[in-house]
Amino acid sequence: MQKITLNVYRFDPDLDQEPYWKSYELPGREGVTVLEVLFEVLEHHDGSLAFRYSCREAICGACAMYINGSHRLACKTQVSHLGRVLWVSPLPHMRVIKDLVVDMDPFFEKYKLIKPYLLSNSKPPEKERYQSPDERRYIDEMISCILCGSCYSSCPSVWTGEHYLGPAALMWAYRFTADGRDEGDAERLNLTAQEGGLWRCHTIFNCTEACPKNINLTHSIQQLKKKAAARVLGGK
Amino acid sequence: MIYHQVVVVGGGLAGLRAAIQAVETQLDVAVISRVHPVRSHSVAAQGGINAALGNAPEGADDSPEKHAFDTIKGSDYLADQDAVEIMTREAPERVIEMEHWGCPFSRTDEGRIAQRPFGGAGYPRTCYASDKTGHALLHTVYQQCLKQDVKVYEEWSVVRLVIEDGECLGVIALNLVTGELEAFQAEAVIFGTGGAGRVYNNSSNNIINTGSGMAIAYKAGIPLKDLEFVQFHPTTLATNNVLVTEGARGEGGYLVNNKGERFMKRYAPNAMELGPRDIVARSIQTEINEGRGFEGRYVHLDLRHLGRERILERLPAIRDIAISFAGVDPISEPIPVQPGQHYFMGGIDCNSDGETRATGFFAAGECACVSVHGANRLGGNSLLETIVFGKRAGDKAAAYVKGKEKTRAGGKALAAALRETEAEIDQLLGADGEENPADLRDEMRRVMFEKVGLFREEKQMKEALEKIRELKDRAKRIRISYKGRRYNLDLACSLELEGMLLMAEVICCGAIERKESRGSHYRVDYRERDDENWLKHTLAYYTPDGPRLDFKEVTITKYEPQARRY
Numbered sequence: 160m161q162k163i164t165l166n167v168y169r170f171d172p173d174l175d176q177e178p179y180w181k182s183y184e185l186p187g188r189e190g191v192t193v194l195e196v197l198f199e200v201l202e203h204h205d206g207s208l209a210f211r212y213s214c215r216e217a218i219c220g221a222c223a224m225y226i227n228g229s230h231r232l233a234c235k236t237q238v239s240h241l242g243r244v245l246w247v248s249p250l251p252h253m254r255v256i257k258d259l260v261v262d263m264d265p266f267f268e269k270y271k272l273i274k275p276y277l278l279s280n281s282k283p284p285e286k287e288r289y290q291s292p293d294e295r296r297y298i299d300e301m302i303s304c305i306l307c308g309s310c311y312s313s314c315p316s317v318w319t320g321e322h323y324l325g326p327a328a329l330m331w332a333y334r335f336t337a338d339g340r341d342e343g344d345a346e347r348l349n350l351t352a353q354e355g356g357l358w359r360c361h362t363i364f365n366c367t368e369a370c371p372k373n374i375n376l377t378h379s380i381q382q383l384k385k386k387a388a389a390r391v392l393g394g395k
Numbered sequence: 396m397i398y399h400q401v402v403v404v405g406g407g408l409a410g411l412r413a414a415i416q417a418v419e420t421q422l423d424v425a426v427i428s429r430v431h432p433v434r435s436h437s438v439a440a441q442g443g444i445n446a447a448l449g450n451a452p453e454g455a456d457d458s459p460e461k462h463a464f465d466t467i468k469g470s471d472y473l474a475d476q477d478a479v480e481i482m483t484r485e486a487p488e489r490v491i492e493m494e495h496w497g498c499p500f501s502r503t504d505e506g507r508i509a510q511r512p513f514g515g516a517g518y519p520r521t522c523y524a525s526d527k528t529g530h531a532l533l534h535t536v537y538q539q540c541l542k543q544d545v546k547v548y549e550e551w552s553v554v555r556l557v558i559e560d561g562e563c564l565g566v567i568a569l570n571l572v573t574g575e576l577e578a579f580q581a582e583a584v585i586f587g588t589g590g591a592g593r594v595y596n597n598s599s600n601n602i603i604n605t606g607s608g609m610a611i612a613y614k615a616g617i618p619l620k621d622l623e624f625v626q627f628h629p630t631t632l633a634t635n636n637v638l639v640t641e642g643a644r645g646e647g648g649y650l651v652n653n654k655g656e657r658f659m660k661r662y663a664p665n666a667m668e669l670g671p672r673d674i675v676a677r678s679i680q681t682e683i684n685e686g687r688g689f690e691g692r693y694v695h696l697d698l699r700h701l702g703r704e705r706i707l708e709r710l711p712a713i714r715d716i717a718i719s720f721a722g723v724d725p726i727s728e729p730i731p732v733q734p735g736q737h738y739f740m741g742g743i744d745c746n747s748d749g750e751t752r753a754t755g756f757f758a759a760g761e762c763a764c765v766s767v768h769g770a771n772r773l774g775g776n777s778l779l780e781t782i783v784f785g786k787r788a789g790d791k792a793a794a795y796v797k798g799k800e801k802t803r804a805g806g807k808a809l810a811a812a813l814r815e816t817e818a819e820i821d822q823l824l825g826a827d828g829e830e831n832p833a834d835l836r837d838e839m840r841r842v843m844f845e846k847v848g849l850f851r852e853e854k855q856m857k858e859a860l861e862k863i864r865e866l867k868d869r870a871k872r873i874r875i876s877y878k879g880r881r882y883n884l885d886l887a888c889s890l891e892l893e894g895m896l897l898m899a900e901v902i903c904c905g906a907i908e909r910k911e912s913r914g915s916h917y918r919v920d921y922r923e924r925d926d927e928n929w930l931k932h933t934l935a936y937y938t939p940d941g942p943r944l945d946f947k948e949v950t951i952t953k954y955e956p957q958a959r960r961y
Contacts, residue, residue: 171879171881172881173879173881174879190634190635190720201884201885202831202833202888203831203833205876205877206875206876206877206883206884206885207876207877207879207883207885208884209881209882209883209884210884211430211434212602212603213430213434213435213436213601213602213603214434214436214438214439214601214602215601215602215635215637216439216637216638216716216720217715217716217719218438218439218527218530218712219430219433219434219435219438219439219601220433220434221430221431221434235719235720237719256572256881256882257572257881257882258882260572260882263431267431270541271541274542275538275541276496276497276535276538276539276541276542277495277496277497283495285491286491286507287491287494287495287500287507287508288494288495289505289506289507290502290506291502291506292501292502292503292504292506295499295500295501295502298499299499299525302499302524302531302534303527303530305433305438305530306433306534335497338497338499340497341497
């Protein structure tokens with residue numbers, strides 16, 4: 160295979176005044192992923208490179224990055240789909256800790272804010288709560304979220320509003336309100352239908368396009384808006 | 396120095412479940428994790444979790460006793476039967492608890508938790524959330540940790556366990572982001588640090604599964620048990636060894652060789668594709684070795700007859716994985732699969748409450764060896780082990796802390812350990828050796844898969860051991876190219892290399908010593924199980940010259956060892 164050129168965004172706040180691009184020429188290989196290319200650099204060319212990784216099978220959410228103009232998981236992205244020149248940078252609009260590693264704390268704090276767990280005041284039965292297969296199917300897409308932060312990084316309302324909860328947190332809020340076992344609708348609507356909450360979603364669909372698990376987050380947020388409106392106006 | 400009453404190391408299912416248990420008793424608990432908890436390897440578990448709920452019509456008369464029998468038979472009778480009975484008895488309660496916490500299990504038509512058949516099991520007993528069960532469980536447990544406000548130190552790598560006079564004092568950990576070392580003092584420490592899959596080539600495991608927790612405990616004087624029993628999963632993707640769940644066969648998938656035969660009829664005529672993993676993995680490898688594979692390295696897992704709808708509903712992640720990493724859509728083409736390293740049955744020697752040789756030090760999950768898996772683990776029992784024994788370890792650790800009369804003055808020993816570790820890291824960073832740690836690691840992985848893999852033989856294993864010892868020696872002369880401290884992956888991976896080589900050495904020594912075939916440990920020079928001499932656990936104690944081996948009785952309650960046929 161032909162050689163590939165990897166351009167990586169580099170920044171170490173301890174050493175660098177500002178970020179810069181660094182290029183590496185590497186041998187190409189059949190079936191190689193962007194994550195494998197980053198390891199090739201780390202282990203054989205430049206031990207100072209920093210990036211996150213864990214499962215290498217698109218289920219843990221550690222390696223979301225901005226690759227050739229799109230949000231992608233490095234582990235799932237085949238180099239051959241991108242051509243011979245790669246441009247790899249950290250998730251945009253997030254504070255860089257080093258190179259491709261960004262500060263995910265604001266993202267996870269907002270996730271925690273919406274109470275992402277079953278809220279229920281009634282005592283659970285001795286056995287499982289019943290849930291119909293259709294009801295379960297309804298949340299199937301939403302629960303495939305891997306909390307990688309791609310949606311959050313892609314959202315203009317996040318860029319401009321420090322307190323905006325962002326797509327993932329709102330989607331998770333809807334995931335629980337859409338679950339028949341959950342009794343926390345009122346509480347979650349109080350948390351999300353507020354300043355910095357779901358009305359700041361302007362249906363730009365960036366989150367849906369950025370999601371590596373193909374979740375239609377925008378749709379979930381609109382469903383939550385409907386619930387919030389119904390609460391004020393009456394009806395369903 | 397940081398202080399918490401209970402420090403849990405590892406943010407996967409076992410660690411988080413233990414943490415929740417300890418927090419519920421109002422103790423001050425913290426979790427230290429190498430990665431953000433949802434990035435832990437538990438997230439990659441696919442097919443399901445076993446519990447005798449009897450929800451499937453064909454499984455209505457299932458019971459914890461039958462689950463125990465299947466597990467013990469699957470273990471090739473090396474499991475401690477009292478521990479297995481605890482696990483299978485507590486399984487329904489733990490799984491129901493997950494449902495009550497919101498875990499999105501797949502459902503039967505009546506709305507109960509759905510269960511599918513799995514290998515080596517007499518009943519459809521494996522509860523699942525499509526083929527992302529680990530993901531569903533880990534997110535659920537993590538969410539409970541958020542609810543309970545469990546403190547998590549993310550991206551900290553524990554590098555040392557401090558034990559003085561048989562009592563655990565705490566750990567030393569490296570903050571990956573800043574590169575600073577810190578001592579954590581604790582009344583109790585619980586390890587849920589996972590397996591050592593990446594000691595091998597062709598592993599299905601997360602890249603972070605280096606066995607560092609096991610290695611740290613071993614170096615601190617805690618024996619490792621049964622480490623020679625390494626599970627090879629029958630079906631990992633032939634391109635990059637990502638797991639293809641046993642659930643694919645549970646749903647009815649066929650294994651087919653290049654002659655178009657469902658070859659399992661020759662190896663497990665009754666169970667066919669749903670034989671236990673050790674047997675199915677060896678059968679596949681035999682087909683490949685005897686020329687009935689494809690391109691000399693894989694067989695086909697054929698799901699096409701299940702139909703589009705069933706694949707999309709029950710195995711959506713497998714379809715994604717096959718498309719992303721092998722360019723194959725299982726709806727229209729068979730998946731190329733080969734056996735790959737998958738799981739460690741062995742680990743830190745502990746009892747069914749997670750207690751180890753050192754007071755105040757507990758272990759649970761894959762890093763631990765209770766032992767419930769013996770010589771071969773059944774699919775669906777590892778997720779179960781994490782939550783049953785994670786909870787039990789959390790309970791026991793909490794009771795221990797509450798019953799403690801006074802805290803040992805451990806500050807001095809911890810401070811000394813911190814200084815020593817600091818000096819070691821400075822030396823490592825300062826050394827100007829000629830060896831590349833990644834090259835040493837790759838050599839280790841290759842030799843372990845080739846010589847201490849599915850089929851084992853004395854001469855080969857001795858060559859492997861010799862190689863591992865040579866690598867240990869060369870590892871003293873490694874070069875870390877980046878000297879800075881901030882997010883230094885070169886340093887973190889080099890620190891893990893030493894532990895990986897120790898694990899490889901223990902596996903080799905145990906495997907050479909055990910002159911029989913049992914479960915995953917299959918020797919071509921000793922093809923039979925030998926209960927007279929080898930119905931016992933291996934214990935490995937650290938010495939600077941290599942492991943000192945000892946043995947320990949297996950607990951038999953009511954299931955007498957018998958021949959294993961499927």
